[in-house]
Amino acid sequence: MVEELPSVFLVGPMGAGKTTIGRLLAKQLGRTFVDSDWYIESQTGADIAWIFAKEGEAGFRERETRAIDELTQQPQIVLATGGGAVMAAENREYLKHRGIVIYLNAPVDVQMARTAKDKSRPLLQQPNPRKILQGLYSARDPLYRQVAHIIMPTGHTYPRHMVNQLLQQLNTFCASTSISAEPEKD
Ligand SMILES: Nc1ncnc2c1ncn2[C@@H]1O[C@H](COP(=O)(O)OP(=O)(O)O)[C@@H](O)[C@H]1O
Numbered sequence: 001m002v003e004e005l006p007s008v009f010l011v012g013p014m015g016a017g018k019t020t021i022g023r024l025l026a027k028q029l030g031r032t033f034v035d036s037d038w039y040i041e042s043q044t045g046a047d048i049a050w051i052f053a054k055e056g057e058a059g060f061r062e063r064e065t066r067a068i069d070e071l072t073q074q075p076q077i078v079l080a081t082g083g084g085a086v087m088a089a090e091n092r093e094y095l096k097h098r099g100i101v102i103y104l105n106a107p108v109d110v111q112m113a114r115t116a117k118d119k120s121r122p123l124l125q126q127p128n129p130r131k132i133l134q135g136l137y138s139a140r141d142p143l144y145r146q147v148a149h150i151i152m153p154t155g156h157t158y159p160r161h162m163v164n165q166l167l168q169q170l171n172t173f174c175a176s177t178s179i180s181a182e183p184e185k186d
């Protein structure tokens, strides 16, 4: 029996394009798009920078785990997670077992270029963001790989082209597990 495509979860470092690609992918699949950072902001009534400033990273991570638990239980969504969502073991369990996980893997140079002008990421608001990104990449790359069903390099590929590649990858993955990756017909 052919099952429906489950929810799709995007993981990867800051600047990999999770939010951008997730939104486009959801549109192509006819799915609802949710970004865990936006969800946390709407639940809290404050932005990510404010949460880090008032509650520290630990406070943000608690909120993030609640959000990942809730959102990974929503059926048939496309979810863009924040770059640190894979750090908690329970988040990794939720992601890995409740949907198809795509790791958008961007080199540090690309992460740097894409995050340089954006002040909304508290972890990078300091003199040497490259060093931070390198450290995070070393620590988190094995965790992204641990949860991923599909690994997609992102560098110089336009978002629309990336989405087409992802749809192909999803089809291949689903064919191997008897899941339908076709958008639902009205
Ligand atoms: N494939 C891509 N090519 C060019 N720019 C991209 C691509 N993906 C994302 N971007 C740009 O990089 C920045 C960060 O993307 P974003 O989706 O916020 O990443 P993430 O959610 O993974 O941190 C945004 O300005 C976005 O427009």
Ligand SMILES: O=C(O)C1=C[C@@H](OP(=O)(O)O)[C@@H](O)[C@H](O)C1
Binding pocket: 012, 013, 014, 015, 018, 019, 037, 048, 081, 082, 083, 084, 085, 120, 121, 122, 123
């Ligand atoms: O890597 C991280 O720890 C973070 C990534 C951010 O999301 P993006 O990966 O969407 O930028 C956001 O959740 C927060 O600033 C922390």
Ligand SMILES: [Mg+2]
Binding pocket: 018, 019, 020, 035, 037, 080, 081, 082
């Ligand atoms: Mg994002």
